[in-house]
Amino acid sequence: MTLRTASVTALFAAGALFGVTACSSSVPLAPQASLFARLGGMENLTAVADEVVSKVSIDPRSRRTFEGVNLARLKASVASHLCSVSGGPCKYEGDSMALAHRGMALTVEELQVMGEHVDRALIGRGVARKEREELEAILDKLSGEVLNK
Numbered sequence: 001m002t003l004r005t006a007s008v009t010a011l012f013a014a015g016a017l018f019g020v021t022a023c024s025s026s027v028p029l030a031p032q033a034s035l036f037a038r039l040g041g042m043e044n045l046t047a048v049a050d051e052v053v054s055k056v057s058i059d060p061r062s063r064r065t066f067e068g069v070n071l072a073r074l075k076a077s078v079a080s081h082l083c084s085v086s087g088g089p090c091k092y093e094g095d096s097m098a099l100a101h102r103g104m105a106l107t108v109e110e111l112q113v114m115g116e117h118v119d120r121a122l123i124g125r126g127v128a129r130k131e132r133e134e135l136e137a138i139l140d141k142l143s144g145e146v147l148n149k
């Protein structure tokens with residue numbers, strides 16, 4: 001997790017350097033498309049949320065907290081959250097990550113299982129490694145709140 005965060009930080013640092021080089025030339029830079037757009041927009045994020053919630057809620061390593069949860073509602077809420085954290089136009093209206101997961105005593109292992117399913121679902125939708133890593137870095141940053149630490 002630390003390694004991945006470090007490599008993403010390195011990527012941003014490299015991006016900043018390239019930015020400086022590009023700015024010193026006379027060619028204007030095309031604005032970078034939002035991560036939301038590069039992930040394939042709402043169509044992909046809805047499909048990813050559907051798949052991840054379906055898989056995590058039946059995987060024996062992670063299903064324990066899903067008993068009695070309205071999965072259709074959860075899928076819609078997770079899609080809106082993914083849209084919002086990736087710079088999309090959605091206004092996420094659910095609970096904060098700390099509140100949503102309060103009392104679940106989630107573990108790092110359960111987070112990793114979810115990470116596996118997120119990665120698999122993104123690959124299945126044709127999302128490239130760079131965009132997968134960017135989204136996963138955003139989710140990594142939320143893990144402290146999700147674990148209520």
Ligand code: HEM
Nearest residue numbers: 062065066077078081094095100110111114139142143146
């Ligand atoms: C960075 C990691 C995670 C993110 C960003 C995330 C995101 C979310 C979101 C957006 C909601 C909906 C909250 C609402 O509608 O108010 C939610 C609820 C939920 N999450 Fe997570 N989650 C993460 C990790 C996990 C993990 C690892 C598990 C279990 C293995 C989990 C289990 C649940 C459950 C069971 C709910 C439903 C709570 C309820 O409706 O009572 N989450 N999560």
